Amino acid sequence: MTVQAIRTVLFYLLLSFSAFVWGTLSLLIAPFLPFKARYRFIAQAWCKFAVWLATWMVGVRYELKGVENIPSQPCVILAKHQSTWETFFLTGYFAPLSQVLKRELLFVPFFGWAMALLKPIAIDRSQPKLALKQMAKQGDERLKQGAWVLIFPEGTRVPTGQIGKFSRGGAALAVNANLPVLPIAHNAGQYWPKNGWAKFPGTIQVVIGPAMYAEGEGPRAITELNQRAENWVVQTLRDMGELPPEATPQTVAEAS
Template identity: 45%
Template sequence: MILAAFRSLLYTLLQLIITPPYAIFTLACYPLPPHYRYQVTYGWTRIMLFLLRVICGLRYRVIGAENIPDRPSIILSKHQSAWETLALQQIFPPQVWVLKKELLRIPFFGWGLAMTNPIAIDRSSGKAALQQIVEQGRDRLQQNFWIVIFPEGTRVSPGQTVKYRIGGAWLAVHTGALVVPVAHNAGEFWGKNSFIKYAGTITVSIGKPIDPAGMEPGELNERVQAWIESEVARISRFGKTKPVGQFGSITNEPIEDTEK
């Protein structure tokens, strides 16, 4: 625990030192086309993942990489930690996120995030937000960007489930883009709102792409949630999840960690 705390402190200090000047450099790249700007901001992500690996001992492995389609798609991912907001950029092609517009106001981090051409929504606006997701989502897909959505809407601690928001499924049905479900157990190493980052190997599992043709958004959303939650239970070190709300618990045999 003491060693993990020291490593986490060192990582955080380096992040605080690196982020402000990198954000300023990123802002200077505003005149560049979106894909070039993305490559600049992705450079910061690579640095953070490198520091997590060499300082905190936090690695990852991917299973199901062969399921990644050869065209821009919609990634619907489990959200347990801050880790996946970094790692998904390294695992998948250039991408934009659907996110709360409030995040863009965070000094330095939010400024850099705004340079990635995100779909920033007001979640309280209901149908207007869904319309914005479809309009801007179609535009980003045409620009050859993938779209990342965390359907839980917020980070959810390991062992718990919540009802998935329908925005990602709605976008898929209205654009015809494939849906790629992603499960992982990052929260078991870097917990929700946690300062401590424990050494180990996170497992990321990529499911087979789902064609939304002929499906209703609710049906697609339920199918995605069923796969992600059962897969999270399978790869979890603890082998089970506990429900929050209406969903029943899922149990399965745990999978052992292996170093990448």
């Protein structure tokens, strides 16, 4: 077993142990805290610890650009999805944040139970129409409560070197709330792959794009805004060498 493999095993052991400890403490303490303090205690602190642990144990570092593009008011974040790393990073960086996730994740012992206290938008992927309605309703509520809403518009983790077609749900949520979308591109999948336990030392590039507002209202404005955000992510990935010039967005089924 290589040194990096040993480090990776130790990383997962420490991460799992910390999730158990943090989740248990959260279940005991967090219900008595107001939402923002609860978020900082449960999600932000632990996710920052996870990002730090990945840096310290397996050499997965990051470089962040475009911080000046973050608006003062929370809005809808449309982020590229390649691995688990960006979930940790974005949850720790933007606070408070509500994210769209699979309902099954809330059933994971300790950590999932603690996550349920953070007002996530937990959807049932087997019922897409119902999931869209739920995302629109609960997403609007979270934005009005002053929380960022994180959406991975590809719908699932797409391997490095590919990109899935962006769904319009996030853009629709932003247009209906009269708020911008904030696109984010990165190449986390190179160092924390979608599949397997392997972790590779290196520096993840994270780029936050300009806040984008819709030009008008209605379905056409939603489609145009979504396409603009998708185009920015695609071009940024090409600029960082993550996508070949000929790569184009494709459906999740084709990407996988």
